Amino acid sequence: MEKDYKNLPVVRRLSKEEETAWVNPEKVPFEERGLAIGMADIDDAEARLDRFAPFIMRCFPETKKDNGLIESALIPVPKMQKYLEENWKAAIPGRLMLKQDSHLAVAGSVKARGGIYEVLKHTEELALEAGLISTADDYAKLAEPECREFFSQYTIQVGSTGNLGLSIGIASAAVGYKVIVHMSADARQWKKNMLRSRGVTVVEYESDYSEAVKEGRKLSDKDPKSYFVDDENSVNLFMGYAVAAKRLKKQLEEQSIFVDSGHPLFVYIPCGVGGAPGGVTFGLKEIWGDNVHCFFIEPVQAPAMLLGMATGLHNEICVQDIGLTGQTHADGLAVGRPSGFVGKVMEPLLSGEFTLADKKLYDYMRALLDTEEIFIEPSACAAFEGPVKLMAYEETKEYIKKNGLEEVMGNAAHIAWATGGSLVPEEIREEYKNIYLD
Numbered sequence: 072m073e074k075d076y077k078n079l080p081v082v083r084r085l086s087k088e089e090e091t092a093w094v095n096p097e098k099v100p101f102e103e104r105g106l107a108i109g110m111a112d113i114d115d116a117e118a119r120l121d122r123f124a125p126f127i128m129r130c131f132p133e134t135k136k137d138n139g140l141i142e143s144a145l146i147p148v149p150k151m152q153k154y155l156e157e158n159w160k161a162a163i164p165g166r167l168m169l170k171q172d173s174h175l176a177v178a179g180s181v182k183a184r185g186g187i188y189e190v191l192k193h194t195e196e197l198a199l200e201a202g203l204i205s206t207a208d209d210y211a212k213l214a215e216p217e218c219r220e221f222f223s224q225y226t227i228q229v230g231s232t233g234n235l236g237l238s239i240g241i242a243s244a245a246v247g248y249k250v251i252v253h254m255s256a257d258a259r260q261w262k263k264n265m266l267r268s269r270g271v272t273v274v275e276y277e278s279d280y281s282e283a284v285k286e287g288r289k290l291s292d293k294d295p296k297s298y299f300v301d302d303e304n305s306v307n308l309f310m311g312y313a314v315a316a317k318r319l320k321k322q323l324e325e326q327s328i329f330v331d332s333g334h335p336l337f338v339y340i341p342c343g344v345g346g347a348p349g350g351v352t353f354g355l356k357e358i359w360g361d362n363v364h365c366f367f368i369e370p371v372q373a374p375a376m377l378l379g380m381a382t383g384l385h386n387e388i389c390v391q392d393i394g395l396t397g398q399t400h401a402d403g404l405a406v407g408r409p410s411g412f413v414g415k416v417m418e419p420l421l422s423g424e425f426t427l428a429d430k431k432l433y434d435y436m437r438a439l440l441d442t443e444e445i446f447i448e449p450s451a452c453a454a455f456e457g458p459v460k461l462m463a464y465e466e467t468k469e470y471i472k473k474n475g476l477e478e479v480m481g482n483a484a485h486i487a488w489a490t491g492g493s494l495v496p497e498e499i500r501e502e503y504k505n506i507y508l509d
C-alpha cells in the first residue's frame with residue numbers, strides 16, 4: 072500500500088482539501104476484533120476513578136453534587152435537529168442528542184476524562200510505593216499537606232494544543248506537582264494565560280503539536296522525577312476516556328433509550344491525535360458491539376487519523392506529506408500526525424470518518440447557540456458534520472445499507488460528542504460568534 076497511497080481516491084480528495092466521508096474497510100464484526108485490551112481494562116480504570124472520588128471532591132468542590140465523579144449530561148437537542156433539517160437540508164432519521172463533555176467539571180473538555188485519569192493513576196502509583204496510602208484507604212488523605220509536600224518533588228510534563236494542557240495542568244497543580252505544559256503554535260492565548268495563573272509553567276513552541284510533544288518528551292526523560300503524559304501513545308489516557316462509555320450506558324438507560332439491532336446508536340466525535348475519540352469508541356464498542364456505529368470528524372486541513380487509517384501507515388504518515396498545512400481554526404484538532412497506537416486499535420472498530428471545512432465550525436456553533444442556547448468551542452462543533460452528512464454521502468449511505476440499517480434508522484439515536492467549551496472566556500466567545508470564513 073505504501074508506495075501508491077497517493078493514488079487512493081480518498082487520499083486524493085484529502086489532498087485537495089475536499090470535504091469527504093470515508094468508510095473503514097478494515098472494520099470487522101465485533102466478535103472478530105482480536106484486540107489485546109478489553110472490558111477488564113476499562114473496569115480497572117473505572118474502579119480507580121471511584122477510589123479517587125473522595126480526593127476529587129476535596130480538591131474540586133464543584134464535583135460534590137456528583138460525589139466526586141467528573142461526568143457530563145446527555146441531552147436531546149430537538150431544536151438543533153430541526154434547524155439542521157430545515158436549513159442545512161440534513162436528513163437525520165431518529166433523534167439527535169448532545170453529550171456535553173464541553174461542560175465537564177475541572178477542565179471544561181473531554182480531556183477531563185483522560186488527562187485527569189492519567190494524573191491520578193500516576194499519583195496512586197507514587198503514593199502506594201511510598202506507603203502513603205493503601206488501596207483500601209480514603210484517598211481524600213492525599214490532599215493533606217504532608218502528601219502535597221511529597222508530590223511537590225515530582226514534575227508532570229505534557230505536550231498539547233491547549234485542552235490537554237489545561238486538564239493535566241489543573242489536575243497536577245491540585246495534587247501538588249510541578250507542571251510544565253509544552254504548547255504548540257496552535258494553542259489559544261487564553262488557555263496559556265489560564266494555566267500560568269494557576270502556577271503552571273507554559274513553554275511555547277512555534278512549531279506544531281508533534282514537535283511540542285517531542286521536545287516535551289525529551290526534556291522530561293532527562294529528569295528522573297519527571298513523568299511525561301504521552302498523548303500519542305498513552306494507554307492510560309485512552310482508558311480514562313473509555314470509562315465514558317460505561318457512564319453513557321447508565322444515562323441512556325435512565326432516559327429509556329435502548330440500543331440493540333433494531334435501535335442503532337450513532338456517535339460522532341471530533342478527532343485530533345485520536346486518544347479521546349479512540350478511547351470513547353473503544354469503550355462504546357465493548358458495551359454495544361455491532362449496534363454502535365462510531366465516526367470521527369476532522370478538519371479538511373488536518374485529517375491525520377483518516378490519512379493514517381486509510382493508508383494503513385498510521386503514525387508513519389502526516390498531513391504535510393500530502394500537501395496540507397495542518398493549520399485549522401479547530402485548535403483542538405490541529406494535529407498533523409495521528410497516534411499509531413490508537414489507529415491500530417481503531418482498525419477493526421471504527422465505522423468511518425467525515426472531514427469538514429473550518430467555516431462550518433462557526434456556523435454550527437452559532438446554530439447551537441441560537442437554537443438550544445448552548446455554547447461549545449469551534450473544535451467541538453465538528454461533531455455536527457456527522458449527523459448532517461450521514462445520509463448525504465454515497466459512502467455512508469452504502470454503509471447503512473450494507474449493515475442492514477435502512478429499515479431501523481427511524482429508531483436511531485445520534486450523539487454529537489461536544490468535546491469542549493465551558494472554560495472559553497466570554498470575550499473570546501463574542502469573538503467566535505463574529506467569525507465568518509469564506
Ligand SMILES: *Cc1c(COP(=O)(O)O)cnc(C)c1O
Binds near residue numbers: 343448451
Ligand atoms: C483534544 C480535543 C479533541 C480530540 O482529542 P484527541 O485525543 O486529540 O483526538 C476534540 N475536541 C476538543 C475540544 C479537544 O480539545
